[in-house]
Amino acid sequence: MSNRKLPRLLQTPAVLLLLIWMLVPLGLTLYFSFIRYVLNSLRKPEWTTPSISNWRGFGNYEYVLNSKDFILAIQNSLFIVCSILFLTVILGILIAVLINKAFAGRGIVRVLLISPFFVMPAVNAVLWINMILDPVLGLQGLGVQGLNGLIASLQSAPGVGWFFSLWPQFEPISFRASQTSAYAVIIMVTWQWTPFAVLIFMTSLQSEDEQCKEAAILDGAGAWSQFRFLTLPHLGRPIAIVVMIQAIFHLSLYAEIEIVSRGNGNKNLPYLIGEFANNNIGAASATGIFAVILANIVAIFLLRMVGKTLME
Amino acid sequence: MAIVASSSRFGRQARTVAAWAVGLLFFFPIFWLVLTSFKTDADAVKPEFLIFFTPTLENYLNMTENYDYWRFATNSVITSVLATIFALFVGIPAAYAMAFNPTHRTKDVLMWMLSTKMLPAAAVLYPMTFITKSMGLFDTHFMVVLVLCLINLPIVIWMLFTYFKEIPKEIIEAGQMDGVNTWGEIKEILIPLAWGGIASTALLCFIFCWNEAYWTVRLTTTEAATLSKLIEGNRAPEGLFFGRLSAVSAAAVGPIVVLGWFCQKQLVQGLTFGAVK
Numbered sequence: 001m002s003n004r005k006l007p008r009l010l011q012t013p014a015v016l017l018l019l020i021w022m023l024v025p026l027g028l029t030l031y032f033s034f035i036r037y038v039l040n041s042l043r044k045p046e047w048t049t050p051s052i053s054n055w056r057g058f059g060n061y062e063y064v065l066n067s068k069d070f071i072l073a074i075q076n077s078l079f080i081v082c083s084i085l086f087l088t089v090i091l092g093i094l095i096a097v098l099i100n101k102a103f104a105g106r107g108i109v110r111v112l113l114i115s116p117f118f119v120m121p122a123v124n125a126v127l128w129i130n131m132i133l134d135p136v137l138g139l140q141g142l143g144v145q146g147l148n149g150l151i152a153s154l155q156s157a158p159g160v161g162w163f164f165s166l167w168p169q170f171e172p173i174s175f176r177a178s179q180t181s182a183y184a185v186i187i188m189v190t191w192q193w194t195p196f197a198v199l200i201f202m203t204s205l206q207s208e209d210e211q212c213k214e215a216a217i218l219d220g221a222g223a224w225s226q227f228r229f230l231t232l233p234h235l236g237r238p239i240a241i242v243v244m245i246q247a248i249f250h251l252s253l254y255a256e257i258e259i260v261s262r263g264n265g266n267k268n269l270p271y272l273i274g275e276f277a278n279n280n281i282g283a284a285s286a287t288g289i290f291a292v293i294l295a296n297i298v299a300i301f302l303l304r305m306v307g308k309t310l311m312e
Numbered sequence: 313m314a315i316v317a318s319s320s321r322f323g324r325q326a327r328t329v330a331a332w333a334v335g336l337l338f339f340f341p342i343f344w345l346v347l348t349s350f351k352t353d354a355d356a357v358k359p360e361f362l363i364f365f366t367p368t369l370e371n372y373l374n375m376t377e378n379y380d381y382w383r384f385a386t387n388s389v390i391t392s393v394l395a396t397i398f399a400l401f402v403g404i405p406a407a408y409a410m411a412f413n414p415t416h417r418t419k420d421v422l423m424w425m426l427s428t429k430m431l432p433a434a435a436v437l438y439p440m441t442f443i444t445k446s447m448g449l450f451d452t453h454f455m456v457v458l459v460l461c462l463i464n465l466p467i468v469i470w471m472l473f474t475y476f477k478e479i480p481k482e483i484i485e486a487g488q489m490d491g492v493n494t495w496g497e498i499k500e501i502l503i504p505l506a507w508g509g510i511a512s513t514a515l516l517c518f519i520f521c522w523n524e525a526y527w528t529v530r531l532t533t534t535e536a537a538t539l540s541k542l543i544e545g546n547r548a549p550e551g552l553f554f555g556r557l558s559a560v561s562a563a564a565v566g567p568i569v570v571l572g573w574f575c576q577k578q579l580v581q582g583l584t585f586g587a588v589k
Binding site: 006007008009010011013014015017018021022024025026028029032095098099101103104105106108109110111112113114115116117118119120121122123125126127128129130131132137139142145146191194195196199200203204237238241245248251252254255258259269270273274277281284285288289291292294295296298299302303305306307 | 327339341359421428442443466525546569588
């Protein structure tokens, strides 16, 4: 058995690295969350160095919980995450079922579909907010402009002009306002992550029991009841996985928020932490601990599911 | 039966059309980015040149002048490649140990490794900045490589573990009979056998490193700044520079999107930790 010792030791570097990587920063966050620690303070210069003598107990947590921004950030985080989850799962299932059967050019369609997932988040945000969603110069602006032009020319057309003169002028939506920029983030992230959902659902659909399906068809089951009673239950587990993985990723969504809505009130939790971290480290750390708790609620369920398949 | 057959033929055609429409729709923004990159900045915002325009390469030729593209791109390549190599270097022995010499704790170790991946980065934002700055590592390639390696290490180990597990234990044990030591086992037997799996793990790790957009933005200013930082810094051109911004963006994502096409299957495994088969 002694010759098994060295091989087992080989995991030590990885374990140690990850242990340091997890414990040190998180420990510091926990520590900072219990002390008064700001980067600049003329009135209280002693608060600008982290020290145990500046102990504040749960004061930072109280401060964060009472700040209006925190509640808004939580609401906004949840709104963005839930909307993205809802859209990607629905779209993912529909598209996966659509392309699960063979058709001409299936390989190419798969490649086209998966591409958005590999676009880096910064480019995704810059592309959507400028080139596509901009109310004047983006495709949206140009589209609305074109539509208005078309209606204007139809209004002077003989015969049907009276009908079109009842139509309103369309207004392009500005996606840089505080509420609408959340929609912009939802649109761009959904675009990026629907391919992920499709890919997972497709992988899972391929292992669906064909015999079961054939039996169902022989029993006269229609397309809908096949989907409802065979495919959907089969997808239960992948759906749970997609939901949890995306929840973890999107709770820490940052680049998109930063690029689309810097400073316009559309904050999520990571963005708020970044804002606090400009000066009030105590508050930033307390917010960070809340973010960890939120992510852990999801992560525990995910790890349980993953753990089951682990040693098969 | 004839009715069923004809309706299914119609169904198949409808499916083909719908699937292609969905595929093209999802690809359209990327297509639009590339298309815009061939327009001059002035043409890019004019509706009359929406689709028909005189294509120009000027945006690509001026990328260095406009954005210092190659410096950021070099940083991206260097940091992503080194982080991937380093992750494999640490990950292969670890995955080897867990796949061929498991203990009763191996499962817990793996789960714990995954759980580090689930910590929100923002929670440790200030401590990380604090540590890097006090160690003089802020805005250095070393720090970016280290962080990229560590955030991807759990996925790398996890993927390697699932690949290694497929290899029959007897083959590895046969090596031991022949008197090969542990290092020889990994180098002579394991790596050649699992080459495909290691390659796709590396590819996926590289893609994730390249696209990382939190630490690369937060822990750099200029010296070690990657393409994520470059694009983030030029986020709001107010319509002035759509052409050139598109070109630099397309150059930033193009290589990775193409690489991504080759590792769709591994993506499922890597991102779901083997939970979906």
